[in-house]
Amino acid sequence: MSAQDDLTAAEAETSTLLQQQLQFEEVRAAERDSILLESAQEVGGSTEIDWSATLGAVQRALPMGVVISGVAIDSATATAAYAQSDDPLQGSRVATMTIDAKSTTLPSVPDWLVAVRDVPGFVDATTNTVTRDDAGAYTVNLTIHLDEKAYDHRYAAKKG
Template sequence: MVAIAVGIGAGAAAVTRMSAQDDLTAAEAETSTLLQQQLQFKDVRSTEKESALLGSAQQVGGSTEIDWASTLGAVRGALPSDVSIAGVAIDSATALQAYGQSDDPLQRRRVATLTIDAKSATLPSVPDWLTAVQGVKGFVDATTNTVTRDDTGIYTVNMTIHLDEKAYDARYAAKKG
């Protein structure tokens, strides 16, 4: 009797093992098929990863970008019509390096400095000019460094304008929502 029970148990185990082996073979075949189908889209997956990386790089690289054409246009628009900008020097933060701040504790935080040479045939009203550039996006403060008159009677005003983070154009900022 024991021999019959052991024989039935061994037979049932063999049938179960064969069924499990068939299930395993079917699952391996399905896995192989799915892997082959995924290989068809490897270029798409690679492109998606590269696109995400590029988007992140643009966000970092563009995080300190200022639209200088608009900023200079705003400065030019703030000055009297008979004034021309003869020179421009720009110093600003980069994605890898913060902008150096003033040691003066009363100075506000800034991310860029715009220094211009403006020429005028008439004696400039510098305080009016300093007030006029306050409308420039990101304006922090403005100072006049020098006012000179050349031999032809043309006045040159060297002016420094500091900008804060509101001057950033946020063109590559992450989209919300």
């Protein structure tokens, strides 16, 4: 009889706890949704590059008086890998940045190619063209390839 009373009391307590949990169902659902949102944000932002900072690093690498006048960017997305070169001697990359840089003096292009090596995620750089306009200004078209070290990891899960 004592065991039956204990069982009845335990069942009543269980029923009370379940009713109390129902009061917080919306909170629990919001918490699940929040976790799902954070995971989606981490996946979606996994291939994000801080282009402003990257472009700033390129500008700082160029000699004084050289200004960037044009930029074209191509990069991987969270759902599509970046197409790799067929050339086996070229490194693996996740993004390509092609810039036009203007200078009033004849540029030392090899020095530029060395200077941009400090850009985060740098893989390689190639000069496509060097042209001179009627006013005597030079424009260099430069392609820079970046690897996964260029990712900013802004939405990465915090460890610890």
